[in-house]
Amino acid sequence: MANSYTQIHIQFIFAAKYRAALIGNDWKKRLHQYITGIFQENKHKMLQVNSMPDHIHIFAGIRPHQSISSLMQNVKTESSKWIKTQGFCS
Numbered sequence: 001m002a003n004s005y006t007q008i009h010i011q012f013i014f015a016a017k018y019r020a021a022l023i024g025n026d027w028k029k030r031l032h033q034y035i036t037g038i039f040q041e042n043k044h045k046m047l048q049v050n051s052m053p054d055h056i057h058i059f060a061g062i063r064p065h066q067s068i069s070s071l072m073q074n075v076k077t078e079s080s081k082w083i084k085t086q087g088f089c090s
Contacts, residue, residue, distance in 0.1 A: 009047070012058040012072060021053035022089050031056075034082050038075050042066055 016022045023031065028051050035058065036046040045061035058075075062068065083089055 006064050008062045008064065010060060010062055010068065012060070012075075013055060014072070014076060015055040019054045023051050023053050023056070024088060025053075027086070027088050030086075031079065031083070035075060035079055038078055039071075042071060042074065044071065 039046045048059040
């Protein structure tokens with residue numbers, strides 16, 4: 001096969017610990033931008049990100065070079081670190 005093309009679109013939903021309403025309206029846009037950056041650094045395409053105070057929805061185009069579990073581990077770890085360093089949930 002001369003050319004091959006893979007298109008994988010997945011919706012991810014994950015919640016704050018104990019579904020606590022921790023995501024503030026005043027900084028959620030910055031969180032969305034940070035998570036989008038994580039996807040871009042991993043060579044995936046963010047299609048849409050949105051959140052409620054207690055959970056996040058992500059719709060993304062995923063390339064097959066990275067496992068879904070590895071990607072989500074990276075997103076959740078790095079975004080949690082960023083939230084803590086910014087002092088949003090002290």
